[in-house]
Amino acid sequence: MTDLAALPPIAEPRARSQAWWNAVNAWLLLLPAAVLLVAFTHWPILATIRHSLFITKRNGDEVFVGADSYQAMAADPIFWKALVNNFWFAFGTIPTSIALALIMAVWVNRNMRGRGFLRLAYFTPTVLPMIAVANIWLFFYTPDYGALDQLRGLFGLGRWNWLGDPSTVMGCLIVMVIWKEAGFFMIFYLAALQQLSPDLDEAASIEGASRWYTFRRITFPLLMPTTLFVAINAVINSFKLVDHLVIMTKGGPNNASTLLLYYIYEVAFTFQDSSYAATLTVVLLMLLSAIALLKFGYLDRRIHYQ
Amino acid sequence: MSAIMLSHVSKSWGAMRAVDDISLTADEGSLLVLLGPSGCGKSTTLRLIAGLEEADAGTIAIGGVDVTRLSPADRKISMVFQSYALFPHLSVAENIIFGLRVRRVSRAERDARLRRVADIVGLAHLLDRKPSQLSGGQRQRVALGRAIIAEARVCLMDEPLSNLDAKLRHEMRTEIRALQQRLGMTMVYVTHDQTEAMTMADRVVLMRDGVIEQNGSPEELYNRPATAFTARFIGTPPMNLVRQGDHLIGIRPEHIRIVSGGDHAARVKAVEHLGADSIVLCDIDGQPISVRLDGFSKVQPGVDVRLAWEAGHEHRFDPVSECRLETSARQGRLATSDG
Numbered sequence: 001m002t003d004l005a006a007l008p009p010i011a012e013p014r015a016r017s018q019a020w021w022n023a024v025n026a027w028l029l030l031l032p033a034a035v036l037l038v039a040f041t042h043w044p045i046l047a048t049i050r051h052s053l054f055i056t057k058r059n060g061d062e063v064f065v066g067a068d069s070y071q072a073m074a075a076d077p078i079f080w081k082a083l084v085n086n087f088w089f090a091f092g093t094i095p096t097s098i099a100l101a102l103i104m105a106v107w108v109n110r111n112m113r114g115r116g117f118l119r120l121a122y123f124t125p126t127v128l129p130m131i132a133v134a135n136i137w138l139f140f141y142t143p144d145y146g147a148l149d150q151l152r153g154l155f156g157l158g159r160w161n162w163l164g165d166p167s168t169v170m171g172c173l174i175v176m177v178i179w180k181e182a183g184f185f186m187i188f189y190l191a192a193l194q195q196l197s198p199d200l201d202e203a204a205s206i207e208g209a210s211r212w213y214t215f216r217r218i219t220f221p222l223l224m225p226t227t228l229f230v231a232i233n234a235v236i237n238s239f240k241l242v243d244h245l246v247i248m249t250k251g252g253p254n255n256a257s258t259l260l261l262y263y264i265y266e267v268a269f270t271f272q273d274s275s276y277a278a279t280l281t282v283v284l285l286m287l288l289s290a291i292a293l294l295k296f297g298y299l300d301r302r303i304h305y306q
Numbered sequence: 307m308s309a310i311m312l313s314h315v316s317k318s319w320g321a322m323r324a325v326d327d328i329s330l331t332a333d334e335g336s337l338l339v340l341l342g343p344s345g346c347g348k349s350t351t352l353r354l355i356a357g358l359e360e361a362d363a364g365t366i367a368i369g370g371v372d373v374t375r376l377s378p379a380d381r382k383i384s385m386v387f388q389s390y391a392l393f394p395h396l397s398v399a400e401n402i403i404f405g406l407r408v409r410r411v412s413r414a415e416r417d418a419r420l421r422r423v424a425d426i427v428g429l430a431h432l433l434d435r436k437p438s439q440l441s442g443g444q445r446q447r448v449a450l451g452r453a454i455i456a457e458a459r460v461c462l463m464d465e466p467l468s469n470l471d472a473k474l475r476h477e478m479r480t481e482i483r484a485l486q487q488r489l490g491m492t493m494v495y496v497t498h499d500q501t502e503a504m505t506m507a508d509r510v511v512l513m514r515d516g517v518i519e520q521n522g523s524p525e526e527l528y529n530r531p532a533t534a535f536t537a538r539f540i541g542t543p544p545m546n547l548v549r550q551g552d553h554l555i556g557i558r559p560e561h562i563r564i565v566s567g568g569d570h571a572a573r574v575k576a577v578e579h580l581g582a583d584s585i586v587l588c589d590i591d592g593q594p595i596s597v598r599l600d601g602f603s604k605v606q607p608g609v610d611v612r613l614a615w616e617a618g619h620e621h622r623f624d625p626v627s628e629c630r631l632e633t634s635a636r637q638g639r640l641a642t643s644d645g
Contacts, residue, residue: 199391202358207405207456208379217404221395304395304436 045285051278069279079280081255082263085170089259090238092174093181098230100182102223105189106215119190126184134247137176138163141248163249166256173244173257181237185230192226193219224303232295239284260284308369308459308492309334310355315364317350324350326516327364332509334369334459337486337493339503341539342513348496349464351513355494356462357381368460381460384453388465390445392437392452399424399433402451419455426485427451443474450482454489461486463495467502479506500540504528512536530621531556534628537621543585546595549625556621559585559598564605568612574605588613 052069054062073079108118125133140147141162149159162172196219204214242261245251251258251266258266261284268277310332317325325347332338340348353359355366357378365374373381384405392401399420400407406416424430427447437445446466453461466482467475483506486493497503503510504524512519512527512535519539520532531537537545537556545556564586572588572595584603588595588611597613605611622631 197389197391199387199389200393202378203385203387203391203393203452204404204408205358206356206378206383206385207408207452209404209408213408218393 048278048281048285051275052282055275065275069276072276073279073283078255078258078263082258082260085256085258086239086260088170089174089177089241090235092170093177093238094231094234096174097178097181097234098185098227100178101185101230102189102227104182104186105193106219108186109190109193122183122186124183125180126187128180130243131247133176133180134244137172137244138248141172163257164253166253169249169253169257173248176244177238177241181234185234188226188230189223192223196222221304225305228295228299228303232291235291236288239288260287310338310460310492310494311367312351312355313365313367315351315354315366316362317347317354317359318362323516325354325361328513328516328518329364330511330518330521332492332494334492335490336508337483337495337506338509338511339507340494340496340511340513341500341503342498342519343539344498345515346513347516348498348513350516352462352464352494352496356383356385382458383460383462384456384458385462386449386453386464386466388468390437390449390466390469392445392448394437396436397433398429398435398437398440398448398451401437401448402429402455404452405456419457423451423455426454442470443478446470446478450485454485454491459490459492461491461493463493465496465498467497468499475502482506501542504540512539530630532630534623537623543596543598545621547623548590548593548595552625554623554625554628556623557595557615557619559596561619562595562597562613562615564597564599564611565614566612568614570613571610572613573610574607576607577603577605579603 053064053066055065055069056062104122108115108122128136143149143159143161143164146162148162152158152160160168162168200218200222201214204218209217239259240261241259242265245257245259245262246265249257251262260280264277264280264284267273267280312331313329314327315325315329316323316327328347328351330338340351342348350359354361355368357373357376357380361374365372367373368381368383393404396404402423403411403416403420406419411419420433421430424433427450429444429447429451432440432444437448440448446469449466453463463482467478470478479502482495485491495502495506504527507524509522510524510527511521514535520527520536522530522532527536527540531540531545534547534554534556537547541558543559545558546562548555548557570590572590574586575589575594576587578585578587579602581602583601584599584605586597586599586603586605588597590613595613599605623629624631
């Protein structure tokens with residue numbers, strides 16, 4: 001460790017130098033994590049914010065334009081369309097997938113035959129790669145020979161271009177994402193349910209509480225930490241969805257299924273407008289930070305953690 | 307109208323007979339202790355009375371009403387769990403009045419009863435706390451409060467003191483017993499601690515492998531153990547059992563004396579000083595035997611001593627069946643009676 005001979009003989013400077021060494025040690029221990037965080041999280045965020053205030057000329061020169069990109073964004077109807085789409089997408093997927101996850105978890109948490117198989121079945125959509133999922137659902141939604149249209153055919157109904165019609169494309173995406181997310185969230189609920197002591201249920205039943213009453217007053221409040229965790233994840237996921245759109249709709253028709261991150265992807269890599277993409281990214285970042293702040297600042301304090 | 311009666315009740319899980327054809331009666335207003343080592347079926351018996359498990363055979367009656375097929379709520383009982391089963395997200399007050407809310411008792415009555423119960427269990431100043439902010443003993447009191455606020459005539463307790471330290475356990479023991487007598491509840495109390503059974507019970511039911519080993523007053527179990535198992539289970543230290551030829555003889559440690567002219571040669575292995583008395587652990591023909599002596603014994607380990615006891619203090623057991631051997635018919639009836 002420290003070289004004793006190099007230390008001054010008097011007591012006080014020696015104590016000061018030890019404190020200095022402690023601080024150096026502490027910073028060295030923090031360094032690996034700090035480097036990773038700065039390199040891959042903090043620096044890119046700052047770079048993005050800076051980049052959104054400049055535009056890059058063809059010859060590579062950067063010109064400071066201030067809030068021009070933001071003004072352009074405010075006037076961009078596709079941005080607003082993507083934002084509104086994203087809101088409806090989140091509104092359509094999050095409550096339903098969480099409710100379904102909770103119902104499924106409560107159901108498979110009981111002792112019954114084939115429980116392991118059921119749990120596996122619910123979890124399968126999560127295990128599948130996104131691209132495979134998108135292709136499976138592409139087949140369901142294909143006009144004429146897709147699974148949905150064949151079903152319609154049985155009832156004598158005509159063909160319907162599910163993904164090609166602006167009125168149904170968002171609904172189709174929402175159903176698919178619910179299918180994919182509910183099983184994933186169920187695992188968290190299942191784990192939380194298994195942490196709850198069966199004594200609580202029994203104590204409630206001795207007091208005469210019905211199963212619904214017990215769920216409402218005991219089980220559900222005790223699952224709130226999980227619900228919050230799952231909800232935050234669901235919100236973040238709803239802003240992160242890109243791959244399905246690339247495979248299934250490319251944001252169409254007429255931007256009816258464009259979501260914010262997909263629009264950023266399009267602006268950055270199809271239109272090659274990196275400074276406008278940075279501007280949109282800053283908006284996405286602010287949205288996600290607001291959600292994180294809401295969680296840590298407000299919701300965590302209102303929830304009972306064991 | 308709150309006596310509990312079990313007749314020929316059985317419960318098995320697969321091939322395991324957890325409770326095997328047991329019959330017992332807890333008189334109204336009395337405290338019955340179900341005692342036994344872990345896995346003997348005492349907790350299962352309690353859960354059968356509570357209705358948390360369904361009996362495979364037999365009938366359970368509370369206050370003369372057959373409740374065998376009734377749900378726990380319909381049996382009008384209260385219960386204290388080993389884990390206390392407090393609702394961690396609810397305050398002490400909400401935990402205690404949980405059952406009243408379920409039954410939609412009016413707010414005024416709820417508050418009045420909460421005040422009364424909080425005073426009884428000494429929690430009046432802690433009503434706004436969450437269970438996680440309480441000590442073990444305080445949690446125990448919340449569980450107790452929740453059990454008595456329902457004013458059920460029957461209260462079931464599943465090892466309620468096993469999570470407390472020794473001093474607190476002693477305190478709560480006295481308190482629970484006093485409460486049971488003051489409120490006149492019929493209480494069934496499960497424990498593996500024979501001290502709790504001896505100090506609290508009106509009647510002790512000692513169980514082993516799903517069957518009743520002995521059912522009687524604490525005094526009966528101590529002074530007249532029906533089997534060698536009871537003899538070995540009751541008392542600290544328990545009764546010495548010594549094989550002499552084809553006899554199995556039981557003798558309480560306090561009935562043995564160390565005297566120079568004693569009939570039995572023994573060697574001292576160790577001495578435990580408890581203060582008021584000392585336990586001298588000896589070896590007699592290769593069998594361990596403990597002797598309780600008053601005060602601070604000066605006997606040294608390793609020395610040879612001679613032990614003596616009066617023939618009247620000997621308990622005789624059949625060496626094969628381990629049952630008590632009695633000559634008089636009256637004593638034989640006592641040992642097998644169950645209520």
